[in-house]
Amino acid sequence: DRNFAAATAIIGVLGLGMFGALAVQPIMLETLLDYPALTAGWVMAPRGLASFVAMLVAGRLIGRVDTRWLVGSGMVLAAAGSHYMAGLTLDISPWAAIWPGLLQGAGMGLMMVPLSALALSTLTPALQAEAAGLFSLMRTLGSSVGIAVVASVVSHETQIVWHQLGAHVQPYNPALGNWLRPLHGTPNDPAALAAIAAEMARQASMQAVLDAYALIAWSFVAMLPLLLLLRGGVTKPADPTVMEAG
Numbered sequence: 001d002r003n004f005a006a007a008t009a010i011i012g013v014l015g016l017g018m019f020g021a022l023a024v025q026p027i028m029l030e031t032l033l034d035y036p037a038l039t040a041g042w043v044m045a046p047r048g049l050a051s052f053v054a055m056l057v058a059g060r061l062i063g064r065v066d067t068r069w070l071v072g073s074g075m076v077l078a079a080a081g082s083h084y085m086a087g088l089t090l091d092i093s094p095w096a097a098i099w100p101g102l103l104q105g106a107g108m109g110l111m112m113v114p115l116s117a118l119a120l121s122t123l124t125p126a127l128q129a130e131a132a133g134l135f136s137l138m139r140t141l142g143s144s145v146g147i148a149v150v151a152s153v154v155s156h157e158t159q160i161v162w163h164q165l166g167a168h169v170q171p172y173n174p175a176l177g178n179w180l181r182p183l184h185g186t187p188n189d190p191a192a193l194a195a196i197a198a199e200m201a202r203q204a205s206m207q208a209v210l211d212a213y214a215l216i217a218w219s220f221v222a223m224l225p226l227l228l229l230l231r232g233g234v235t236k237p238a239d240p241t242v243m244e245a246g
Helices: 002-032 037-061 067-085 094-121 125-166 174-183 190-229 240-245
Strands: none
Touching: 002 037, 002 067, 002 094, 002 125, 002 190, 037 067, 037 094, 067 094, 067 190, 094 125, 125 190, 174 190
């Protein structure tokens, strides 16, 4: 079934953006920005609230508008929020991390419910229970693979950026002298070298996180063509009993 196959492929790729962002954001907030765990939780909480509200809205709009437009709008919102996150710096305010999280959460909410309905809309009732189970399985596998991919990107990019920054740490670089001057250090001072290494690690980790957000943004964009494979909109919501079982 084309609708089921396309929707299942989308939900699999969706795991990269949905759970990958959830895995990398605490690293940025707590490790790089030095937010306490409670503050990081408050910064991330609006994302979940936006997703909850968007799910309620999407559930009411199913059957009134073409469901593919809901899924596409969710992809665009999530991609926009992830793209903004890919341009953050280490000097941001909490609000700079909150509002793109709102876009990501709203995008997720607009995708999840309509996508589940589209996946089962063209199947006979006899097949819907098994299809819902496969759909949920693919969502779980996609989330696991997505977290693994994002973690791998962060680790790999951290090493690359570290070596790129290290190439500029030498006595003839005036920027290094300007950075060390307030610390009253020299390039040959062990304490100054330790401070340089710590700052390099911090900057490399931040750039790796930004690269991961860029990958997540492009993953949402890459899913948009798959909407062309979906046939028609959903004229009525799928059986809630079946969806709950899935």
